[in-house]
Every structure is written in structure tokens, then in C-alpha cells.
Amino acid sequence: MDFELRAEQVAICDMARRFAVERIQPRVRDYDREETFPLDLYAEMGKLGLTGGVVPEEYGGAAMDHQTYALVIMELARTCQAMAGAASWASGVGGISVLRFGNEEQKQKYLVPLARGEGPVAFALTETHTGSDVASMKTRAVREGDHYVLNGSKVWISMINSCRWILTFATVDASAGRKGITAFLVEPDWPGVGRATFKNKIGFRPMETGELVLEDVRVPVANRLGEEGEGFRIAMSSVENGRLGVAARCVGMMKACMDLAIDYAQSRTTFGEPIGRRQLIQSKITDMAVAYETSRLLVLQTAWKKDNGDRARQDASMAKMYASDALMRVAEDAMQIHGAYGASDEYEIGRYWRDAKLMQTIEGSNEIHRSLIAEYALGYRG
Ligand SMILES: Cc1cc2nc3c(=O)[nH]c(=O)nc-3n(C[C@H](O)[C@H](O)[C@H](O)COP(=O)(O)OP(=O)(O)OC[C@H]3O[C@@H](n4cnc5c(N)ncnc54)[C@H](O)[C@@H]3O)c2cc1C
Numbered sequence: 001m002d003f004e005l006r007a008e009q010v011a012i013c014d015m016a017r018r019f020a021v022e023r024i025q026p027r028v029r030d031y032d033r034e035e036t037f038p039l040d041l042y043a044e045m046g047k048l049g050l051t052g053g054v055v056p057e058e059y060g061g062a063a064m065d066h067q068t069y070a071l072v073i074m075e076l077a078r079t080c081q082a083m084a085g086a087a088s089w090a091s092g093v094g095g096i097s098v099l100r101f102g103n104e105e106q107k108q109k110y111l112v113p114l115a116r117g118e119g120p121v122a123f124a125l126t127e128t129h130t131g132s133d134v135a136s137m138k139t140r141a142v143r144e145g146d147h148y149v150l151n152g153s154k155v156w157i158s159m160i161n162s163c164r165w166i167l168t169f170a171t172v173d174a175s176a177g178r179k180g181i182t183a184f185l186v187e188p189d190w191p192g193v194g195r196a197t198f199k200n201k202i203g204f205r206p207m208e209t210g211e212l213v214l215e216d217v218r219v220p221v222a223n224r225l226g227e228e229g230e231g232f233r234i235a236m237s238s239v240e241n242g243r244l245g246v247a248a249r250c251v252g253m254m255k256a257c258m259d260l261a262i263d264y265a266q267s268r269t270t271f272g273e274p275i276g277r278r279q280l281i282q283s284k285i286t287d288m289a290v291a292y293e294t295s296r297l298l299v300l301q302t303a304w305k306k307d308n309g310d311r312a313r314q315d316a317s318m319a320k321m322y323a324s325d326a327l328m329r330v331a332e333d334a335m336q337i338h339g340a341y342g343a344s345d346e347y348e349i350g351r352y353w354r355d356a357k358l359m360q361t362i363e364g365s366n367e368i369h370r371s372l373i374a375e376y377a378l379g380y381r382g
Contacts, residue, residue, distance in 0.1 A: 009068050016050055016072045020079035028080045032351055035197075035205045037120075037162055042086045046117015050076070053091030053115070054241075055099060059107050060115035061090060066303035070248040074296070077252025078259075081355050082206040084252060085158075088245035090114045093363075094121035094167050097183065097238040101226040110165050110185055119164025122188075124154040124212045125235055131156075132368050134169075135178040135232060139214060141170035148172075148224065150184065150192075150217040160195045160210040163188055168212065169231045181231035185223045192217035203354035239363060240316045244306070246363045247299045247319035250327040253352050253359075254295060257327070258288040260349050261334035268339070275337070284333040291326035298322055314376040321369035324359035331356040 005013070023041060031038050045051050053069045055061025064072070069091055077084035089095055090111070098111045113119045130136045139152025150170050157166075166186040173180035186193065194213035201209060226234050262285060265276035275281045302315040331353040335342040338349050345351070360366045375381035 005071070009071055012064075012068060013071050013075050015048060016075040017078075019045065019048060019050065020076050020083070024076070024079045024083050028083075029345070029348070029351075032080075032082075032205050033345070035199060035201075035208075037082065037086075037159065037206045037208050039120075039162055041083060042120070043117050045076075045083065045087055050087050051090055051115060051117035053088065053095070055090045055095055055111065055115040059099065060112035062115075066244065066306040067300055070244060070299050070303045073245055073248035074252035074255070074299075077249040078256045080206075081249045081253055081352075081359075082204065084249045085207065085245070086117075086120065088242075088249070089121050089159075091241055092245045093123045093235070093238045093242040096241045097167055097225060097234050098185070100237065101183070101230070101234050102185075105222070106185060106225065113164060120159040120162050122157050122159045122163035122166045122212070124157045124166050124168040126154060126156045128153070128155050132365055134235065135181065137169060137171055137181065138174075139168070139170040140174070141172050141182055141184065141219075143172070143221075144218075146221050147218045148182075148184065148221065150186070150214040150219055152214050154212040154214075156198075156209055157212050158204070158207045158209050160212060161197055161208040166193075166212065167225065168214070169235060170214075172228050176229065178232035179229045181235075182228050183225040183231040183234045184219050185225055186214075186217065186219055190217055190219075203351075203356075203358045205354075240313050242363045243316040243320040244299065244302055244312075246359060247295070247302070247316070247323040250320075250323035250356075250359050251292065251296045251299050253356060254288070254292045254323075254327050254330045257330045257334040257349065257352050257356075258285070258292055260347075260352075261285065261288060261337045264338055264341075264349075281337060284337060288330045288333060291330050295319070295323040295326050314373060317364070317369040317372045317376075320363060321366045321373065324356075325366060327356045327359055 049062045052062030057063045073084045095114050114121050127137050141148040141150050171180040172182050192215040197210035268275050298319045302312050302319045305312040334349050335353045341347050342349050
């Protein structure tokens with residue numbers, strides 16, 4: 001196995017890094033405080049091709065392989081995981097669902113602007129009483145001629161304010177469980193669509209997370225994605241890609257936490273010596289370095305399997321669970337090394353620590369991944 005990056009991978013990673021340092025870094029603290037998403041920076045990323053990910057060029061994408069895509073996400077996440085998330089939308093749950101299951105018209109209308117960085121997507125699956133247990137969703141879709149009428153609500157939906165379109169799910173037959181779930185492409189300004197943002201979240205503050213209300217929303221049949229009853233499959237097949245993106249964000253964040261902790265440990269002196277000279281601090285730095293390298297390898301191996309056409313469901317679960325748990329420990333240790341200054345938002349580490357916690361919950365909570373990985377290993381799940 002060759003661990004050396006190709007010249008074009010180095011070039012695109014350098015470009016992503018430069019963009020992160022020169023354009024995102026000067027603004028991230030402010031937009032995180034203000035809980036606003038910088039649409040202008042997202043558009044700039046789009047012009048550089050950084051939002052195109054693995055989507056083919058004919059649909060506005062950058063046609064990267066999964067490894068290159070993961071490396072780009074890591075570079076962006078070192079500075080801001082929210083912007084790295086934005087660069088993963090086209091290759092993640094929203095975009096890949098349309099790429100795989102959409103017809104030509106749907107791809108042109110919804111995927112192309114997403115891949116070009118012209119308009120965020122909201123992926124609206126979670127409901128108040130059904131986060132992990134997706135198949136129990138209550139949102140209903142009733143067919144009336146050439147339309148469906150949608151009623152229900154979704155919570156914890158990212159990019160609820162600025163989204164250009166919404167991929168959401170409703171059941172056409174609650175008694176059919178997952179076989180009743182159907183996917184729809186909804187536009188935010190359609191009659192009956194209501195949106196509200198949750199403020200003062202502990203982390204993910206620029207991500208405009210909130211509630212989507214659907215009240216007698218008339219969705220043309222042409223905006224059904226896939227067939228009736230195919231929604232669960234659509235959601236689950238695209239989360240594999242989403243999980244790779246989340247794991248790559250965690251790796252980038254780990255690198256940032258480690259760099260911040262090392263800088264601080266070298267410059268902070270107690271009892272006449274930099275704290276970096278103390279074994280107890282060194283032990284934390286050691287754990288960070290090992291966590292970072294192992295998580296990075298797992299992410300790149302998952303991406304490599306996808307590039308080789310192998311099934312990578314278990315790998316994606318392992319990468320997401322392992323990298324986000326590792327990130328939480330790394331962020332915690334980096335906060336501890338910062339002492340009291342970790343509590344000040346003049347120092348960057350607190351933002352990573354706040355965001356790290358939520359990585360353990362999004363794209364399938366880590367308890368769910370822990371079960372999935374065992375079920376694959378035991379042969380209970382194919
Ligand atoms: C910042 C943020 C952004 C988000 N963005 C989106 C988005 O854009 N779109 C979207 O659809 N959703 C989004 N979510 C929602 C997220 O996907 C859900 O929170 C997640 O799926 C978990 O659902 P829940 O919170 O209802 O927890 P629950 O499913 O109620 O679980 C509660 C706890 O029980 C554990 N648990 C549940 N079932 C089991 C089990 N069988 N075995 C063991 N433990 C179990 C869970 O791991 C968790 O610890 C977002 C969440 C956050 C915090």
C-alpha cells in the first residue's frame with residue numbers, strides 16, 4: 001500500500017489549506033459567536049471547486065476520488081468544521097442521494113447548484129421522538145393526484161435558514177415501517193413550509209440548526225426522489241458517504257487541537273519550565289498524536305475502499321465512531337493543557353471542544369455505530 005500523496009492531491013490540499021488560513025481563519029471566531037453561516041465564503045469555496053467533492057463534473061462537481069475528498073475536508077476542518085461540513089454537502093447525505101436516486105431534471109435543478117456552492121441543502125430526517133429510530137417517523141405524505149400533501153415536523157435540521165432546497169422524508173403508510181418511507185425534494189419558500197432556528201447551541205453554532213414544519217405542503221410527484229417506499233434506502237445509502245465526511249472533519253479538528261495544545265505547552269511556563277517538559281503533559285500529547293494518526297488511517301482506508309468499489313459500510317461506521325470518540329478525548333486533553341485559558345473565547349480551543357461533543361451524535365450516534373459494527377462482525381447484518 002502506498003501512503004504517499006499524489007502531486008494533484010498535495011496541490012488541492014495546499015489550496016484548501018491556503019483558503020482556510022487566509023479567508024476562513026480571520027472570520028471564524030466572529031461568525032461562530034454570531035451563530036451565522038458565511039454564505040459568501042461558501043460561494044468562494046464553490047468557485048475554487050472545493051464544494052464539488054466526488055460529484056461528477058457534469059453535475060457541477062469536482063470529480064475527486066474519495067481519498068482526495070477526505071483530505072480536503074480534513075484541511076478545511078483544521079480551521080472550521082462548519083465550512084468543512086459545507087464542502088461535504090454535495091458528496092454527503094444531500095447531494096449523493098440526488099446523484100444516485102434522482103432523475104436528470106432533479107440532478108440539474110438541485111445537485112448542480114449544491115456542488116457549485118451556490119446554495120446549501122438541508123437534510124431533514126430527524127423528528128422530535130425519532131432520532132436514531134428513523135423508521136418510526138410520524139411525518140405523513142398523502143398522494144392527491146399529481147401531488148403529495150406533507151404534514152409533520154423535523155427537528156435539529158442544519159442549514160434550515162439558508163438552504164436552497166430540502167431533502168426530507170415522510171411515510172406514505174405508517175403501518176409499513178421503513179417500507180413506507182418516501183423521500184421528497186422540497187423548496188423552502190413553498191406554502192406551508194415553516195422554519196425556526198435553535199439559538200445558543202453549545203456547538204455547531206454557524207450551522208443554523210433548527211426546526212422544519214410541514215403543514216399541508218403540496219409537493220409535486222416530480223419532486224419525489226426515487227420510488228414510493230424507497231426513502232429509507234435512500235437515507236441509509238447516503239449516510240455512508242456522510243459518515244466518511246464527518247470522520248474526516250474529526251481528523252482535521254484533532255490536528256488543530258493537537259497543534260494548539262503543542263503551541264501552548266511550549267510557551268506556558270510553570271515552576272521555571274515550559275509545561276511541555278512535564279511527563280503528564282507529554283502523555284496527553286502522545287495520546288493526541290496516536291489518536292490523530294490512527295483516525296486518519298482509518299478514514300483514508302475507508303475512502304480507499306470506496307474508490308476501489310468495495311462496500312465500506314462497516315468501515316464508515318468504524319471511522320465515524322472511532323474518529324469522533326478520539327476527537328473528544330483529544331479536545332478534552334487540549335482544553336486541560338490550556339488551563340483556565342481554555343475557558344476564554346479569546347483562545348480557539350474552546351470552539352473545537354464544543355463542536356467535538358456533537359460529532360459523537362450526528363450522522364448516527366456512536367452507540368448506534370457501536371451496535372452496527374458488532375452486527376456486521378457477527379454476521380447479523382450484511
Ligand atoms: C448540531 C446537530 C446537527 C444536526 N443536524 C441534523 C440534520 O441536518 N438533519 C437531521 O436529520 N438530523 C440532524 N441532527 C440530529 C441527529 O442526527 C440526531 O440527534 C441523532 O440521530 C440522534 O437522535 P436523538 O438526538 O433523537 O437521540 P435518540 O435516538 O433519542 O438517542 C438518545 C440516546 O440514546 C442512545 N440510543 C438510542 N437508541 C439506542 C440503541 N438502540 N442502543 C443503544 N443506545 C441507543 C443514543 O445513542 C443517544 O445517546 C443534528 C443534531 C445535532 C446535535
